[in-house]
Amino acid sequence: MNSFLPVVETLPNGHPVKVYYQESSLIQSLILELKEVNPADDFQKYYNVFNQLATIEKRFVRKENQLFPYLEKHGWEGPSQGMWSFHDNLRDQIKLLNNYNSEKNTQKIHENIPYLTLGIERLLTIEDMRLFPNAMDLITEEEWKDFYIGDAEIGWMLDEKPTPYPSVEKEAYIHPSEDNTKRDLSFSLENTFHYDEGYMTPEQVNLLLRFLPIDITYVDENDKVIFYNRGDDRVFSRSKGIIGREVRFCHPPKSVDMVLRIVDEFRAGTKDVAEFWFNFKGKIIHIRYFAIRDNDKNYKGVIEMSQDITDIQKIEGEKRLLDWD
Incomplete structure (x- = not known):
């Protein structure tokens, strides 16, 4: 499972592949703990270890949104399809086990944990023997330096944030949620653009999109992702690796056909809107797709909007007064 480790150990601290292997070591230790603990004897210990292992979702999302786009750029599309499907299978197993955890059904937990651990071990082996060696051959040093902010x-999964790569001065990177710098906005028209109605600076437009309580992703007429708003509390994770990526590689394989059908119908002019709603991590998520057309009705792409409507669905009656006091 660690045949590529000797090469990885020569990489600088913070290198994305080295961080993946640090996570791999943690994953292997958690799997060993899961194999040794009996949920029927010590459910709390099992539950704590399982929840820590379930944070492997962060690793999946980083691979799907950060690593895979660069591999696609270099002509290797296999991971975006086959390995993403593998991720989804493991997600389904984690979801199933979470259901059994909520019921404390230790018999079902005992029966199903091996499917999860064996699946993860198989995934780590494929990563070690094929994914990361090929990634090191294909991705350039300059490209690896682009990973840290998105990651x-x-x-x-690690307890401590990895060392930035390439190394930077302390506090050089400030996450948007921690950036409290007050910036002066110019209201001079020479620094603004005229939109449908009114004038705004590019910075004001960026702030508007960032603070909208809705996730927005814009796919152009060539089926390439050209924009997403970077809010602090997105429904679905995104990173800059998806910019310029084909939309078919930005969704799990099991939903690609549906997404492509929506795009095709929008392009043909037969449909203009598609919407869905479902449960996701205890929340009700509403997703809408809108066809974008210019004044001459020419197809210009798709906007995907996702919103957590859990609290909105609970609204009843009226509220006409401010309740801050």
């Missing part, structure tokens, strides 16, 4: 936005 930080998604997060790691």
